[in-house]
Amino acid sequence: MQTDNKNTGIATKCVHSGEITNNQGSPHTPIYNSTTFTFSTTNDLLDVIDGRKPGSLYTRYGMNLSIKGLEEKMAQLEHAEAALVFSSGIAAEAATFLALGRKGIVCVGDAYGGTIELLNIQLRSLGIPVHFLLEPEEQQLENILQSGIGLVFFETPTNPSIKIYDIPAISALAKKYNTPVAIDNTFATPINQNPLLLGADIVVHSATKYLGGHSDITAGAVMGSKDLIAQIVPWRKNLGQMPAPETASLLSRSIKSLVVRVQYQNNSALRIATTLEKHPKVKRVLYPGLPSFSGYELAKKQMKGFGGMMTIEIDGGYEETMKFADSLKIFRIAPSLGGAESLCTQPVTTTHHGLPEEELQIRGITPSMIRLSIGLEDTDDLIADLNQALQRI
Numbered sequence: 001m002q003t004d005n006k007n008t009g010i011a012t013k014c015v016h017s018g019e020i021t022n023n024q025g026s027p028h029t030p031i032y033n034s035t036t037f038t039f040s041t042t043n044d045l046l047d048v049i050d051g052r053k054p055g056s057l058y059t060r061y062g063m064n065l066s067i068k069g070l071e072e073k074m075a076q077l078e079h080a081e082a083a084l085v086f087s088s089g090i091a092a093e094a095a096t097f098l099a100l101g102r103k104g105i106v107c108v109g110d111a112y113g114g115t116i117e118l119l120n121i122q123l124r125s126l127g128i129p130v131h132f133l134l135e136p137e138e139q140q141l142e143n144i145l146q147s148g149i150g151l152v153f154f155e156t157p158t159n160p161s162i163k164i165y166d167i168p169a170i171s172a173l174a175k176k177y178n179t180p181v182a183i184d185n186t187f188a189t190p191i192n193q194n195p196l197l198l199g200a201d202i203v204v205h206s207a208t209k210y211l212g213g214h215s216d217i218t219a220g221a222v223m224g225s226k227d228l229i230a231q232i233v234p235w236r237k238n239l240g241q242m243p244a245p246e247t248a249s250l251l252s253r254s255i256k257s258l259v260v261r262v263q264y265q266n267n268s269a270l271r272i273a274t275t276l277e278k279h280p281k282v283k284r285v286l287y288p289g290l291p292s293f294s295g296y297e298l299a300k301k302q303m304k305g306f307g308g309m310m311t312i313e314i315d316g317g318y319e320e321t322m323k324f325a326d327s328l329k330i331f332r333i334a335p336s337l338g339g340a341e342s343l344c345t346q347p348v349t350t351t352h353h354g355l356p357e358e359e360l361q362i363r364g365i366t367p368s369m370i371r372l373s374i375g376l377e378d379t380d381d382l383i384a385d386l387n388q389a390l391q392r393i
């Protein structure tokens with residue numbers, strides 16, 4: 001039995017959707033760690049292979065209840081007809097790009113470093129046309145759509161400059177040209193933003209971040225209509241991008257607490273951003289929930305919460321900013337985000353390390369920037385930690 005929670009709130013969905021609970025009274029799906037599933041007769045096997053009966057068959061195909069249950073939960077979180085789980089966020093993006101973007105992909109705004117590398121090097125090497133539209137070139141989107149491409153892709157908020165892109169406006173423009181829109185919703189999470197309800201066609205997630213939430217799972221997901229998801233299925237299957245059932249089970253477990261974690265992180269981040277904004281050694285705080293932030297009005301329109309990610313600019317150069325990061329005691333230096341542990345990273349030393357000066361300028365990235373991922377510690381402790389590190393520069 002699988003619980004039907006289509007009409008419940010999102011917290012109930014996080015806990016109960018997709019859980020298969022007919023096993024000895026277990027409140028969640030057991031781990032089906034089998035690679036293959038057996039049949040009593042050849043006809044039973046053929047019924048499953050030909051789709052006449054639902055059933056498990058082979059784990060790499062996704063025909064395993066630990067994976068199917070997680071996908072049902074994920075689909076409901078993003079108000080999607082269907083979802084696919086992957087071995088990483090970049091695996092989810094790669095399969096989506098290859099399935100839907102072979103006629104060409106346009107990436108609007110800045111994106112995760114790995115995504116840019118995949119688009120710029122691997123996909124271009126296959127002959128797939130790739131366009132990057134960085135500010136102020138976004139106006140050219142319609143020209144590119146007119147020339148005929150396969151997929152529009154973007155992040156919002158973006159990494160690391162937290163820029164907000166207008167999901168309904170870009171989706172409406174792409175719809176005019178029958179081009180699907182895929183959004184990387186990793187930073188916002190399904191709790192703070194639901195791109196499919198705002199007009200987008202596909203959502204991708206690095207579940208390694210907030211969905212996993214404890215810095216111990218590498219996984220990804222894609223959500224969308226049955227038709228679009230069906231086009232991605234064979235790519236996932238034959239590129240072999242399936243997570244282990246143990247990982248899928250751990251991810252289902254983590255999603256049960258997603259609402260509690262994200263709401264706590266939203267509240268904590270807003271208080272921290274408001275406090276830092278007044279600090280004399282902080283030049284700028286980029287956070288969608290601050291009325292002083294350029295993307296605030298748009299964020300308020302399309303987000304339900306402002307998230308746990310912010311970027312601050314220190315009043316100092318590269319050395320002072322490094323000293324600030326090195327002086328933090330609770331925040332750890334690491335390139336990831338979305339976990340229980342607060343993390344910080346200086347984009348010029350990690351996500352954007354080694355990019356030429358003019359490329360950094362186009363992307364609006366300076367050596368004084370620090371990206372903060374607010375974890376689940378006491379907000380007062382985090383503020384005290386940031387204050388003592390700021391005093392050292």
Ligand SMILES: *Cc1c(COP(=O)(O)O)cnc(C)c1O
Pocket residue numbers: 088089090091112114115155159184186187206207208209218219220
């Ligand atoms: C981390 C990240 C990815 C890649 O996810 P992996 O799980 O590391 O493969 C993609 N997009 C964004 C926004 C990310 O933060």
